[in-house]
Amino acid sequence: MDYKDIPDWLLSLDVEDAEFVRKFVLSSGSLKKIAKSYDVSYPTVRTRLDRLIQKMEMQEEMEREPFVHFVKQLAIEDRVSLEDAKVIIDKYKKEKEE
Numbered sequence: 001m002d003y004k005d006i007p008d009w010l011l012s013l014d015v016e017d018a019e020f021v022r023k024f025v026l027s028s029g030s031l032k033k034i035a036k037s038y039d040v041s042y043p044t045v046r047t048r049l050d051r052l053i054q055k056m057e058m059q060e061e062m063e064r065e066p067f068v069h070f071v072k073q074l075a076i077e078d079r080v081s082l083e084d085a086k087v088i089i090d091k092y093k094k095e096k097e098e
Helices: 015-026 031-038 042-063 066-076 082-097
Strands: none
Touching (some): 015 042, 042 066, 066 082
């Protein structure tokens, strides 16, 4: 798979969230197994999953933003680096939240 083919929601995850998703898939979606592997309670894992879902939904919402789409298109066309595109988009998101 080419880097540009990786879904944006996946690229937006931090390392800890990506690891959580990996464990979720490897445990066949069993939150009980994940809770055991992290040595935490089921409600703690459920809360973490809910937060991850919210992040992913927010990412989807941001994808519909014309500016975000424009910056990503620049990165796809190699007109700006992927790292610079991420910095620009993160800055845009933070300013939009304020």
